[in-house]
């Protein structure tokens with residue numbers, strides 16, 4: 001799908017010099033927003049996010065109730081925007097501690113998935129299976145609640161990317177379980 005005028009509807013003034021931005025096709029024939037004064041170009045890209053899938057020793061999954069936009073009051077995995085000076089892994093470790101009080105490390109990369117965003121149009125989520133190495137469970141920072149629940153009792157999860165990470169890990173665990181039964 002090509003970049004549409006709709007994607008740039010909020011890009012009106014240059015972040016550098018404050019002059020008016022105008023839509024233009026670049027040399028690759030892609031629509032961009034360009035400053036009429038200094039020529040600075042605004043690129044509309046998906047915003048990267050890291051999400052944490054944290055299991056306890058009963059294979060229950062840690063979910064948080066979101067405090068802030070987007071989707072306050074709804075349930076999701078701990079997650080956060082990747083800062084300019086962070087790797088996705090560093091963000092996952094930080095968000096895990098900030099939102100759940102648990103210290104962790106990366107067990108493995110699960111995958112990535114784009115997700116529509118009411119704020120940024122689109123984010124792209126990088127999912128990590130985390131290993132708990134310390135800390136104590138308590139909702140913190142931008143989480144109103146944090147708790148472990150079984151797959152059967154999972155509340156509705158508000159982001160399609162998080163649902164995808166959960167489904168992927170669930171299938172892997174089932175495969176392992178079935179192998180162990182044989």
Ligand SMILES: [Zn+2]
Nearest residue numbers: 014017035038
């Ligand atoms: Zn400018």
